Amino acid sequence: MALRTILTAPDPRLKKKSLPVTDVDADVRQLMDDMLETMYDAPGIGLAAPQVGDLRRVVVLHIDREDTKVGPLFMANPEIVAASDEDATYEEGCLSVPEHYSDVVRPARVTVRYLDRDGQQQELACEGLLATCVQHEIDHLDGILFIDHISALKRNMILRKLLKARKEKERDAADGKPEAKAKEHAPAI
Ligand code: GNR
Ligand code: NI
Numbered sequence: 001m002a003l004r005t006i007l008t009a010p011d012p013r014l015k016k017k018s019l020p021v022t023d024v025d026a027d028v029r030q031l032m033d034d035m036l037e038t039m040y041d042a043p044g045i046g047l048a049a050p051q052v053g054d055l056r057r058v059v060v061l062h063i064d065r066e067d068t069k070v071g072p073l074f075m076a077n078p079e080i081v082a083a084s085d086e087d088a089t090y091e092e093g094c095l096s097v098p099e100h101y102s103d104v105v106r107p108a109r110v111t112v113r114y115l116d117r118d119g120q121q122q123e124l125a126c127e128g129l130l131a132t133c134v135q136h137e138i139d140h141l142d143g144i145l146f147i148d149h150i151s152a153l154k155r156n157m158i159l160r161k162l163l164k165a166r167k168e169k170e171r172d173a174a175d176g177k178p179e180a181k182a183k184e185h186a187p188a189i
Contacts, residue, residue, distance in 0.1 A: 001037045004052035006095050008166065009145060010159050014096055018048075018055045018141040021076040024119035028058060032074045032117060035060045044095045046133045048140030051096050059114075059137040061130075068129045075114035078138055081123070083107035090132040092146040100158045104149045106135045 007014055021028055031054055039047040039060055049058040059078055062071030088108035093101045109127045112134050116122050126134050136146060147155040 001033050003041055004034050004038045004054075006038065006042065006047075006051050007053055008096050008098060009147070009162055011096075013053055013055070014050060014140070014145060015143040016050065016055055017143050018050050018057045020057050021115070024076050024115050024117065028056070028076060029117060031056065031058055032060055032076075036062070036072055036074075039095075042095050045129070046137045047095065048137045050140050050143070057141045059134075059141070061133055061137065063129055063133065065129065070130055073124075074117040075112070075137075076116075076119075078112050078114035078134065078141075080110045080135070080138065081113045082111040084109040088128075088132070090129065092132065092136060094136070094146050096140075097145060097147055097158065097162065100147070100161070102146065102150045102154065102158075104132075104136075104146050106132060106149075110134060112138075 031049060035047050035049065035052060035058065038052060039045075039062070045063045046059065046061040049056050057077045059073075059075040060071075061073040061075070063069065064071075084107045086108045087105050089103050089105050091101050092104045108131060109125070110131050111123055111125050113121065113123045124134075139145070139148075147158055
């Protein structure tokens with residue numbers, strides 16, 4: 001297992017559509033295992049392959065909260081096959097949008113179909129935080145971030161701040177400041 005670097009917005013790779021996995025082989029399982037380790041290290045409750053610069057439709061999830069305990073889950077080619085009419089609002093964060101949080105409205109319940117780590121097709125009915133997280137991760141596979149669901153004004157403000165923070169970090173690193181080597185990510189949860 002190995003840690004991979006999490007990309008942060010704005011990064012053109014986060015805007016791309018990822019490609020379906022043709023076979024859940026050893027290489028895909030390696031990607032899944034590395035992603036899980038990277039997600040736990042961050043820490044986060046989900047991670048999509050494009051966040052580590054790999055444009056394949058792969059997602060990992062692990063939620064361990066009072067009200068929701070599920071995972072670790074490994075998904076290749078996840079797709080929503082049913083969604084409730086009822087919506088739910090959840091304050092979302094993202095490891096690729098560090099230190100910013102916004103309310104996002106999505107269907108309250110979804111059914112997701114995917115291939116598991118053994119290449120077996122599965123269907124999972126999701127509600128609550130799991131439903132939110134599954135939709136957030138599938139969005140990543142289509143080049144969509146949670147900030148694409150909020151107002152352009154808020155989105156552009158966040159993107160400007162992220163760019164500014166990155167430039168300051170690059171400048172500090174060039175100056176040899178030790179802070180620049182500190183943990184790259186604030187937890188998304
Ligand atoms: O760790 C994460 N927490 C979170 C909280 C609310 C809604 C979605 C998420 S997913 C996020 C990790 C992440 O960026 N996954 O892509
Ligand atoms: Ni995310």
